[in-house]
Amino acid sequence: MAPEPRRRLPPEQREKQVLDAAVRVFSRSGFHDTSMDAVAEEAGLSKPMVYTHGGGSKEELLRRCIRREADRLLSSVSGAAAGAPADAEVRLRRGLHAFFTSVTTHRDGWSVLYRQARTGALADEVQAARTRIVDRVAQLLAAELAVPDGVDPTTVTAPLAAALAGAAEGLADWARDADEPDPDVLAGTLMALLWPGLALLRG
Amino acid sequence: MAPEPRRRLPPEQREKQVLDAAVRVFSRSGFHDTSMDAVAEEAGLSKPMVYTHGGGSKEELLRRCIRREADRLLSSVSGAAAGAPADAEVRLRRGLHAFFTSVTTHRDGWSVLYRQARTGALADEVQAARTRIVDRVAQLLAAELAVPDGVDPTTVTAPLAAALAGAAEGLADWARDADEPDPDVLAGTLMALLWPGLALLRG
DNA sequence: GGCGTACTTTACGCAGCAGTAGCTAAGCTG
DNA sequence: CAGCTTAGCTACTGCTGCGTAAAGTACGCC
16 A cells, blocks of 8 residues: 655645544543643654644643634534524524534544543633633523613623523533433533523523 | 651442542543543552553543432432422422532532533533433432323423433533522522513423 | 461563654656 | 755654552551
8 A cells, every 4th residue: 555645735734634643542531641642643643743733731722622612612502692683582593503513523522622631731622612602602691681770780690691502512512422412402401401490590 | 848758448438539520630631632641640649550440541541530420410400409309390399409509519429510511522411411310310200290191201201301301401600700609599599580480381 | 376368569561652763756847 | 847945744752641560668457
């Protein structure tokens, strides 16, 4: 078998190649059980290439993976919720739908974000990525919920947003094992559970 | 300062000593960033003692920590829900209350269970521990919800239980950072969010 | 007192892996 | 096609930390 001939590629293309491979391997084995050799092999490259295009260290490589996947998920959910105007119920459902769609189509990225340890060296990065998403949810809720004057809306919506995000995460986790990847069904389940309570909280 | 005198202790007491220390250190640093030397130091023992009473390997040590903490949490929630008879709403509230109490009084144990990576070598053990808890929640829900005849109740309650557990986890996580450790308030928040939906689902 | 053994100290073998030094060849430029 | 720049590769180095071996020490029971 002829070995794949060496090809020179533009940096951004190589970087994508490296990050894609890294996300796959990290999602499979986690940070510490992943070796840079494994990432290199998955990418079909040599280890030094992983270092040149992956940030120069294993930790930085995972950092970049987390950032990229968080961006993807955040913009997907954010875009859906901020789309064509509609009432609150519809927008929440659209947001959930986008979340479950993104999560099921990018399983690896989701694993990197949500199944990574939240203790140890990269706890800060994982925490930051999740916080960005929960904060966005809290904002969206604040725009809908009636809050007494003079009260910072986020003091009310922050815990709700955390619970809502946790519920979505828990359900996504369940769906992964139960092989129920239909975002419509999943969003519907969560709406049935959460919407009546949220509607009452809107006052 | 006089060095602590050497004391000979029965095995179960030593094992508790080792596991307690391990839970503390693992919760602080995670599996890979924790060294066996650190566990030994935390326990005030020598490294060979950690090996004799901790299962013989680092991995087995964490396994035992996970099992013990999961047992603690499960029996706490289970006991509260199965206590003195009451209507469904009160029992759910009591279960949530027990969860948040347990989680805030045993922060380290909770970290070991819920902030540990769910990819890599010990993914199976963490997953199993969480599944046991979610399954129990699903059982409790199944006893309350009205399900059409001929339908396995768990097909309905399993996703709801996963979402409920996720919401509780997300809120507990938020409470940890927001410094809101009152189980009454937390249980109340979650009840307000979830109960209306659950009540409708009861038919 | 003295014996068994629970415990300590110290030291080390070994493995896995992050990160790099130095070589090879791809492909542009004239 | 000759020559040079640099992308890419092969092959190492060094370190960290698990797990254990060996030899000594003191606790507590008889």
